[in-house]
Amino acid sequence: MELSSILIIDDDAASLARLVRLVSELLTDQQTRIHTADSLGSAIALLQAHQFDLALVDMQLPDGTGIELVGWMQQHVPQLQAVIVSAFAEEESIFAALRAGAAGYLLKDREDIELTVALRSLQRGGAPIDPMIARRILSLLPVVQAPVAAPATPSVHLSERELGILNHVAQGYGNREIAELLGLSRLTIEAHTRNIYRKLAVGSRTAAVYEARAMGLLP
Incomplete structure (x- = not known):
């Protein structure tokens, strides 16, 4: 997957700066444009003005949720890959995000190296899921299959x-x-x-x- 233009949406300044740093360090050999937004509204404005390959989306925004933004992307820019990067790990939120169209779900409290490995998998066409979340999904499979x-x-x-x-x-x-x-x-x-x-x-x-x-x- 070519990552020449990335949009990072997070209303927490420290988290936003961290993700910008990790993406910049990961893509040092590429000419990558990185835009940032701190709200659902500002993100949509950027999405309407520019084309992006990837969006890293926080779950909780001042004027909405990451799920709402991913749903908007699916309707208006379906080719854009969106990955949730959140501090929230509730099953309801995770599955709602995946059903809305998120290509992955990562947790903010992971070490830098863990997030970097997950982001690198996107370049290979993977769908990064935090290991803890993946285990939860697997534990639910028998329940889904039983009927x-x-x-x-x-x-x-x-x-x-x-x-x-x-x-x-x-x-x-x-x-x-x-x-x-x-x-x-x-x-x-x-x-x-x-x-x-x-x-x-x-x-x-x-x-x-x-x-x-x-x-x-x-x-």
């Missing part, structure tokens, strides 16, 4: 091509890498990805993999 009878056929039908692409997504490959692996154009992969999102009723790569596994479509 589904073993012989039942999933109500969502994905084509063989879509399943293949989703399997590559689950392995952390980005659209460009998947296109190269399958010998297809990136636009074709993006079109298939949109169809997968529509069929699974999700808004992000993370949510698509989670729903597909819950339905038994992926191992």
